[in-house]
Amino acid sequence: MLMGSKTILVAEDSSVIQNITKRVLQFQNYNIKSAKNGQQVMDMLKKEHFDAILLDINMPIMDGMECARQIRDLPDQTKAKTPLIAITGNAKNFTEDDFKAVGINEFLPKPLNFDTLVSTVNRLTNN
Structure with missing residues (x-):
């Protein structure tokens, strides 16, 4: 683990997207953890702190919308305020509201533009 590097949780059920995202962010000196669904995100949040969470909207077990709702309702205010970046292939189903x-x-459409991803993560983690 790099000293002083920020930890990003990538919640994405596609291992291809997860691996590319991981590589891109590791290249920017981020420490990356990954989850396959919203339930894993909630379980991981109980044990550790993340500087930002990338949430795929369409995941099995618990989707990104429900996961975001539960994160915001956490009793631990620091964790409840974790920056959340939605990743979605069908943003048309949802409005910004x-x-x-x-x-x-923030939300980023798929296919991901990795320059936008990096600048968004940098901005939300003040990196």
Whole structure:
């Protein structure tokens, strides 16, 4: 683990997207953890702190919208305020207001533009 590097949780059920995202962010000196669904995110949040969470909206077991809602409702205020970046292949199903309503800070459409991803993560983690 790099000293002083920020930890990003990538919640994405596609291992291809997860691996590319991980590589891109590791190249920027981020420490990356990954989850396959919203339930894993909630379980991991109980044990550790993340500087930002990338949430795929369409995941099995618990989707990104429900996961975001539960994160914002956490009793630990630091964790409840974790920056959330939604990743979605069908943003048409949701409006920006839908994302804001569950507490998502930003959303990025798929296919991901990795320059935008990096600049968004940098901005939200003050890196």
